[in-house]
Amino acid sequence: MYGSASTHDIPAKATTGLENEDPILLAEFEARIARGEKIEPTDWMPQLYRKQLTRMIEQHAHSEIIGSLPEGTWITRAPGFRRKMAQMAKVQDEVGHAQLLYSAAETLGKTREQMLSDLVNGKSKYSNVFNYPTPTWADSNVISWLIDAGAIVNQMANAKGSYGPYCRALDRICAEEAFHLKYGHDAVVHMATGTPVQRKMMQEALNRWWPAIMTFFGPSDKMSVHTEILMRWKVKMATNDACRQQFLDMYVPKIWEIGLTLPDANLRKNEDGVWEFTEPDWEDFKRVINGDGPCNAERIAVRRAAEENGAWVRRALLQPQARYVRPLA
Amino acid sequence: MNPTLDLLYRLADDQLILGHRNSEWNGLGPILEEDIAFSSMAQDKLGHALQLYTLLHELGEAEPDTVAFTRNAPQFHCCQLTELPIGEYDFSLIRHFLFDHAELLRFEALAGSSYEPLAQVARKVKGELKYHVLHANTWVKRLGSATEEAIGRMQAALEFTLPYALGIFETTDAEPDIIRSGLFIGEAELQARWEASIGKVLAQTALTLPDLRTLTPVGGGRRGQHTEYLQPLLDEMAEVFRLDPTADW
Ligand SMILES: [Fe+2]
Ligand SMILES: [Fe+2]
Ligand SMILES: [Fe+2]
Numbered sequence: 331m332y333g334s335a336s337t338h339d340i341p342a343k344a345t346t347g348l349e350n351e352d353p354i355l356l357a358e359f360e361a362r363i364a365r366g367e368k369i370e371p372t373d374w375m376p377q378l379y380r381k382q383l384t385r386m387i388e389q390h391a392h393s394e395i396i397g398s399l400p401e402g403t404w405i406t407r408a409p410g411f412r413r414k415m416a417q418m419a420k421v422q423d424e425v426g427h428a429q430l431l432y433s434a435a436e437t438l439g440k441t442r443e444q445m446l447s448d449l450v451n452g453k454s455k456y457s458n459v460f461n462y463p464t465p466t467w468a469d470s471n472v473i474s475w476l477i478d479a480g481a482i483v484n485q486m487a488n489a490k491g492s493y494g495p496y497c498r499a500l501d502r503i504c505a506e507e508a509f510h511l512k513y514g515h516d517a518v519v520h521m522a523t524g525t526p527v528q529r530k531m532m533q534e535a536l537n538r539w540w541p542a543i544m545t546f547f548g549p550s551d552k553m554s555v556h557t558e559i560l561m562r563w564k565v566k567m568a569t570n571d572a573c574r575q576q577f578l579d580m581y582v583p584k585i586w587e588i589g590l591t592l593p594d595a596n597l598r599k600n601e602d603g604v605w606e607f608t609e610p611d612w613e614d615f616k617r618v619i620n621g622d623g624p625c626n627a628e629r630i631a632v633r634r635a636a637e638e639n640g641a642w643v644r645r646a647l648l649q650p651q652a653r654y655v656r657p658l659a
Numbered sequence: 660m661n662p663t664l665d666l667l668y669r670l671a672d673d674q675l676i677l678g679h680r681n682s683e684w685n686g687l688g689p690i691l692e693e694d695i696a697f698s699s700m701a702q703d704k705l706g707h708a709l710q711l712y713t714l715l716h717e718l719g720e721a722e723p724d725t726v727a728f729t730r731n732a733p734q735f736h737c738c739q740l741t742e743l744p745i746g747e748y749d750f751s752l753i754r755h756f757l758f759d760h761a762e763l764l765r766f767e768a769l770a771g772s773s774y775e776p777l778a779q780v781a782r783k784v785k786g787e788l789k790y791h792v793l794h795a796n797t798w799v800k801r802l803g804s805a806t807e808e809a810i811g812r813m814q815a816a817l818e819f820t821l822p823y824a825l826g827i828f829e830t831t832d833a834e835p836d837i838i839r840s841g842l843f844i845g846e847a848e849l850q851a852r853w854e855a856s857i858g859k860v861l862a863q864t865a866l867t868l869p870d871l872r873t874l875t876p877v878g879g880g881r882r883g884q885h886t887e888y889l890q891p892l893l894d895e896m897a898e899v900f901r902l903d904p905t906a907d908w
Contacts, residue, residue: 395686402685406892409900409908410724411709415702418682422698429691467899467908520908527903632686640689642812643748646805647690 351376363564368494371437381568382565383493385454388445391431392456396449396629397477398424402472416513420474423506429503434495447628450634457543468521468528468535476581480546482507482516482567483577491533492564515584516534519603520589527590536585537593544594544610547573579604663737663774664718664844665833669881671766672737673827675727676889677758678704681898683745690718693748700755710780717776728900733765734786740823740882742889747831749816752802756795756860757824758873766851771808773841797858802878804862817866825876836884 348356353373357608362369402421408414432442448454464470482504489500520633521532548570551557560566568576578597582605585592596608618626660667681701688694712723720726725850740758745751767789769781802809828846838845854871861868878883 357722395691399686403900405682405685406679406895407898409728409902409906411705411727413908415705415709418685418698419684422695422702424692425685425691425698429695432691499698517908524908525903525906527908528906531902561747636687636689639747640693642806642808643689643693643802646802646809649806 336440339480360562363492367492368497369492370494373458378559378567379442379549379563380438382560383496384440385430387435387493387496388440389437389455389457390449391428391435391445392429392449392454393460394424394431396456396460396515397473398428399629399632400464400625401408401473402610404467405466407467409467413517416484418508420513423510423618427499427503427506429498430499434493435513436497437495446633446637450630450637452621452630455619457546458619458623459546459625460616460629462542465538466531466535467529468518469538471514471517471521472535472539473514475509475518476543478507478510478514479581480573482511483573483580484547487567487573489614490564491567522590533590536589536590537599540583540593541610544574544607545612545615547571547577549612549615550609575605579603660804660831660833661831662836662840662842662852663777664715665831666837667711667715667718667777668736669738670769671708671715671726671728671833672735673741673758673762674704674711676735676737676892677741678708679701679753679892680741680745681755684751687745689727689748695788696763697751700759700791700794700896703791705789707784710784714776714827715784728897730893732885733883733891734894735883735885735889735893736881737885737889738823738826738829739877739886740820740880742828742880742886742892743823747812747816749778749802749812750820752798753793753813753816753820754824756799757820757857758794758827759788759791760856760860761824761827761849762854764852765849766842772843777842799860799866800863803861813864814866817861818869821869821871822874822877825871825874826880828848828853828879829881831879831881841861858861 356376359369359374360374361495386404401417401424405414405417405421408417431469432445435445436442443452449456459473461558464473485500485504485507489497489504491497496589518532521528551571553568557566557569561569579599582592582597582599593609596606598607678701681704683695684694684697684701686694688697708727712720712726715726716722728904740754743750743754763785766781768783770778772778772781772783799813803813804810828850830846834845837843858868
């Protein structure tokens with residue numbers, strides 16, 4: 331999954347530092363991007379570009395591993411062989427996405443260890459939707475279908491961005507996300523058209539998740555500043571509102587089609603093709619993304635425990651064959 | 660129990676329960692690559708279990724989902740080694756190493772089983788198990804020869820796990836028939852091959868293999884006697900499945 335957790339919150343003085351960049355190199359860099367060329371790790375790039383991309387790819391990577399946790403807890407409870415094996419494969423893919431993305435971010439100069447340490451120390455963010463609980467199997471299915479659907483909208487856009495390693499990682503990721511979407515849709519359809527117990531469970535999960543889904547693409551562009559330079563540099567490829575509109579247009583009809591309802595009386599498509607909806611609670615969004623959500627502490631604690639419990643293995647790997655007590659041959 | 664069913668249940672239950680356990684490493688591995696590796700091996704094991712339960716179904720037993728998701732602990736025939744919680748990575752790695760060495764040799768032997776449907780499954784399964792053993796050997800050699808800390812942990816895990824590993828080879832009343840009818844070479848022969856196989860790898864590390872004759876095997880699993888950990892695992896596994904037994908999930 332995910333992208334755009336908070337690219338909207340670029341520092342207010344986003345252009346700071348640009349005046350210190352070599353104007354000729356900067357002009358060449360911008361011309362290359364305008365021509366549709368990709369920027370590669372050893373190419374010249376402005377500091378701000380490096381910083382924003384590192385942050386964006388890193389957040390995306392964190393979203394993949396943290397995002398694997400809520401669905402991961404349902405692997406051991408998935409009903410039946412077919413779902414159990416698919417849930418395992420799906421969640422495994424997400425961890426694989428994290429691995430790919432950390433590698434892409436490392437090409438910009440920050441190590442995986444640093445990124446993971448910033449994650450467990452609360453210094454870097456991940457997609458806010460994973461700070462909400464998944465109390466039932468249906469919640470996990472809603473994530474598999476609709477959060478992954480949102481991620482695809484985001485990532486298909488970002489895959490056309492300017493940074494080569496990120497684009498190539500996204501191409502591979504999108505191919506796998508397409509399977510997640512199919513899996514999630516199939517699981518949701520089975521429940522939405524199943525027994526009364528299943529239908530109720532699915533509708534309740536959807537009601538629970540809808541407000542978070544509506545915040546998935548980040549605050550309205552009316553509220554974001556400084557996206558302009560990031561769009562020019564093809565770091566950000568589509569506005570939050572454009573992504574949200576695209577998502578609603580693709581998925582609301584599919585949700586209604588299988589007999590599920592959405593908990594927003596104002597949700598409708600206008601004659602001009604624009605979706606109207608109740609504005610999400612952005613104050614709550616801010617509160618949760620800044621650490622005060624129902625699952626923030628738990629998610630970070632799990633990740634921290636994994637880091638701490640595995641530290642001895644990484645120490646051993648860093649000291650390969652430190653001592654041979656016996657010869658190898 | 661008829662010897663074929665007896666053998667198949669032991670094989671299938673081992674795969675299901677250890678696959679389930681290995682899948683618990685999701686999000687908790689010492690490095691992301693190990694999260695991914697344990698998940699791959701867990702998926703393979705679930706796949707093996709499904710194929711084996713399908714053979715049982717063809718012999719008149721219930722559907723694979725029913726067999727896997729609705730029995731209670733006393734009806735399971737897995738060895739106790741497979742049901743222990745994942746613990747720390749040292750234990751999970753050593754369990755994986757000890758179990759999969761036995762498993763590879765077992766399925767290599769089963770490829771020649773007189774029961775042709777099982778032999779066919781075994782020929783596919785052994786190909787996958789080769790990679791599991793390669794993975795286990797790589798890590799055991801690496802960590803078993805690295806820092807003092809790693810060697811100490813691995814040695815302790817080995818000593819804790821070995822008595823349970825010997826329980827892999829616990830026999831049932833059907834054993835003489837299983838051997839006589841050519842279904843399988845038998846547990847004693849398998850154990851001899853396994854000892855040679857793990858010994859060869861451990862000899863390339865700083866780890867010491869204790870004299871196995873001095874250890875008391877932890878048995879019972881093959882006869883439905885399990886640790887306190889199996890029933891909670893099964894309850895968790897069936898939590899959703901049991902919500903609505905009439906449902907198609
Ligand atoms: Fe993903
Ligand atoms: Fe996904
Ligand atoms: Fe294995």
